[in-house]
Each structure stands twice: as C-alpha cells, then as structure tokens.
Amino acid sequence: MVTSTRPNFHGLSLRDIDVLRRLLMERSVSRVAEHLGQSQPSVSATLRRLRDIFGDPLLVRSGQRLVLTDKGLVVLAQVEDLVGGFVQLFESDDTFDPATTERTIYIAAASSFEFFLVPHLIAELRRVAPLSTLELSVPTLQTGFETDLETGGLDAVVGNWPVPPPHLKHMPLATSELACMVSADHPLPAGTRLSLDDYLELDHISPSPRRDLSISPIDGMLARLGLERKVAVVVPDYAIIPRLLPGSPYAFTVGRRYAEHAARGGRVKSLVMPEELASMAFYLLWHERSQSSQYHQWLRGMIRGIVREKDVLAVPDIWANSQV
Secondary structure, X not given: OXXXXXXOOOOOOHHHHHHHHHHHHHOOHHHHHHHHOOOHHHHHHHHHHHHHHHOOOOEEEEOOEEEEOHHHXXXXXXXXXXXXXXXXXXXXXXXXOOOOOOOEEEEXXXXXXXXXXXXXXXXXXXXXXXXXXXXXXXXXXXXXXHHHHHHOOOOEEEEOOOOOOOXXXXXXXXXXXXXXXXEOOOOOOOOOEOOHHHHHHOEEEEOOOHHHHHHOHHHHHHHHOOOOOEEEEEOOOHHHHHHHOOOOOEEEEEEHHHHHHHHXXXXXXXXXXXXXXXXXXXXXXXXXXXXXXXXHHHHHHHHHHXXXXXXXXXXXHHHHOOOO
C-alpha cells in the first residue's frame, strides 16, 4: 500500500513567496516595501518568519548593504523557478476571451509616449475588453520593470531608451522626431538648428531622475557619444514642463509635433535638434515567458494595431483645445 505524505509548506502563501523573491533580488527591505505598497515593519516581519522557516538568515549585512548567504543564493534560484512555473501555469489557458476577461492589464509606458497612447488604449479596451482594468505606470530602474516582466508584475513595457535590454523581446512601435522647446524670449530665433555644442550648453528640464539616466532616451543617446548634458531641473510630471518654460532659461526636449503645438500659444518656441539627436524610437517590450501566451499575443497585437491605425503622436484633443 502506497502512502502519501502531505508536503509541509510551513503556511507559506504565494504572496510570501513573491515577497521572498523580491527581498532576495532587491536586497532591500525598504525598496520591497515601497514597491509592494506595504510598511517596512510588515516586510521585516515577513523576512523574520522566512528566516525561521529556512533556518538561515538568507540576507546578512555587509557594510551599508545586504548580501545573500550561500543558502540565500540557492533559495533565490529555486524561488525564481517556482514563480516562473506558476506564471506559465496560469498563462496556459487557451480559452482567453477579451470580451469576457476581468483581468487587470499591467503596462508601463515611457512618460513621453504615455500621454499620446493612453487615450487610444483606453478607448480600445472599453470597446473590446470592457470588463478589464488597466493599471499604468512609468518604467524606472527603481521599480524593477525587467523583473516584473519576468514574473508577471507587468504584461508589457513601452520603452524609448536607445538600446532595448538584450534579454527582453521587443518590436518597434513608432519613431518621433524631436525638438527643443525654450521660452519665447530665448535669444535664439525660433527654428534655429542647434549644433551638438549649442545643445549641450543649455540647461535642461528632464522627466527622468538622474538614477534613471541610462534609460532616458536623450541621455542614453548622449552617453553613446561619450557626452553628457546638464539637467538642471527634474520634474515628476511630463505635463507640467511646458508651464515651467516661459520666462525661464531652461530647455526641454520633446516630440516635434507637441513642440509645434505648444509654440502656438506664443509663450514658448521650438528649436531644431542637432542631427545626432534628431529622433527617438518607441518599442514594445515583453519577456520570453509570455511569448506564446494567448492573452499576451492579443495584448501585443492590440497595442501594435492602435499604433498602426491611429495617429498616436498627435496631440490629444484634450490638449489641442487647451492653452499650453
């Protein structure tokens, strides 16, 4: 007679496993707490319980940082396989129907594209997937978008940095010509073609924090040339930038069509970018794990179709009818 022994999971939930994976990857209680929207004491309590369960510290302090113990390294590899297996299990459903799905769609989109794509995306989802929920974010290094693509925390990312991460799959979406917006009282006449030296002499406003400059399209292109611009002001909201320019000495790099729209108000003007920085590309990123998923294939196809059929680089009506 064969007897079965019920495996002992020590009361661990999938949520606990996710917290464990994030702690071992991030090696920071505060960052994991911020990303999950939990308090640091709550995450610390989970870590203490995990240490008791595994009989090992998993993470130990080395100077100002945390490092993995030998067992922590082994557990991390096993947990990544475990989470990946669950993701594949849940994504293997071949009965996905956008008309009836109630799932939340997680997309991170570069802020310079988000404002243009999102109105079309919301309208299309309302038409073809009315029961779904859309949750948007901006991809940053701090939020760990690459890890979230691997584990299902994100379904897709719209990026615009010069070189897509080589380990992620991607498809081109659109290319936008760039322009440099300055105050209307800036000494250079509107339409002036900037040289690269001229551009680098300007003080710039950027929506990308300094810690994310490697995935900033402009700073990324400059870095490939061995150059760096002076970012004098970093703001969290792309939409506020045109209101900061009038009367200021600053410059802001943006898509040409939006710059032309903003210049109609007479408070800012548009300068022509150096040839080396004339345009930026947008592309869709996803992880290999979701390549064959019916849901992800539908999502990628829908986004690609919107970009092909709609003028996604046009200024949205809500902006076009307002004073910038």
